[in-house]
Amino acid sequence: MGRYIAKRLLYMIFVFFLLTFILFNLYQLMPANRAYTDARNEIQTLKNLSEEEKATKFDELYLKYQRMYGTDTDNTMVLYLRWLGLYPFYDGHFSGIFEGNFGFSYDYNLPVVKVVPTHMRNSFLIGVITEIAVLGVTIPLGIKCAVKKNSRFDRFTQFFSLIGFSTPSFIIYIIFIVFFCSILGWFPVSGMKTPGREYANWFQEALDVLHHVALPTICLTFGSLASITRICRASMIDALSLDCIRTARAKGLTEKTVIYSHAWL
Numbered sequence: 426m427g428r429y430i431a432k433r434l435l436y437m438i439f440v441f442f443l444l445t446f447i448l449f450n451l452y453q454l455m456p457a458n459r460a461y462t463d464a465r466n467e468i469q470t471l472k473n474l475s476e477e478e479k480a481t482k483f484d485e486l487y488l489k490y491q492r493m494y495g496t497d498t499d500n501t502m503v504l505y506l507r508w509l510g511l512y513p514f515y516d517g518h519f520s521g522i523f524e525g526n527f528g529f530s531y532d533y534n535l536p537v538v539k540v541v542p543t544h545m546r547n548s549f550l551i552g553v554i555t556e557i558a559v560l561g562v563t564i565p566l567g568i569k570c571a572v573k574k575n576s577r578f579d580r581f582t583q584f585f586s587l588i589g590f591s592t593p594s595f596i597i598y599i600i601f602i603v604f605f606c607s608i609l610g611w612f613p614v615s616g617m618k619t620p621g622r623e624y625a626n627w628f629q630e631a632l633d634v635l636h637h638v639a640l641p642t643i644c645l646t647f648g649s650l651a652s653i654t655r656i657c658r659a660s661m662i663d664a665l666s667l668d669c670i671r672t673a674r675a676k677g678l679t680e681k682t683v684i685y686s687h688a689w690l
Contacts, residue, residue: 449505570654602640
């Protein structure tokens with residue numbers, strides 16, 4: 426058992442380093458150089474310098490920012506290890522992911538660790554509501570499709586849910602935004618709250634948040650209909666064919682009791 430756990434842990438570590446190395450190199454392919462941008466912005470603030478002095482000063486600033494960001498080398502492995510926090514910077518200090526440095530957001534002008542919690546909270550809220558909605562819709566659908574196997578309702582549900590499963594998610598989101606936001610105007614396009622709105626109590630604020638969360642929840646639920654509905658349908662069909670279900674029906678139990686108290690549970 427201990428050997429198996431050790432092998433799995435080693436496998437997890439290997440996959441972690443492999444995937445992070447690939448993602449890091451993909452990120453490196455982006456045409457962006459933060460050290461160059463910061464050096465150029467700073468040199469533009471300096472006045473009364475000749476072109477030659479600006480060029481010299483720019484080289485100094487560029488090297489300074491490269492050392493600050495740990496990009497003063499072209500060695501990909503060194504850059505990767507510095508990003509992880511396993512290789513020292515120019516002055517010998519470590520500052521990477523393992524030290525809790527996830528970078529700086531220039532859009533929010535804050536460290537990433539201070540930006541992520543707010544967005545994680547929103548993602549968690551949408552995720553929880555979506556899971557509740559998915560289970561609340563797909564389980565009853567799967568049960569009814571199994572009970573009415575091969576009926577018009579069953580075939581229509583399978584066809585409709587398969588559309589959401591087959592269509593790429595980004596296409597679904599665009600269609601829903603155009604239809605529900607632009608054409609019907611039922612939901613806001615973005616945000617979690619109405620800007621500038623004042624709430625009389627927490628209930629009004631919660632309703633406003635739910636109004637903004639509704640469309641993402643609908644999109645995610647629509648994309649999850651097919652797989653979970655079909656799984657629930659197949660499981661119910663197998664359950665309804667068991668001997669114990671036939672016995673329950675032979676005892677005179679109602680069909681509703683047989684389905685929801687015996688087959689489903």
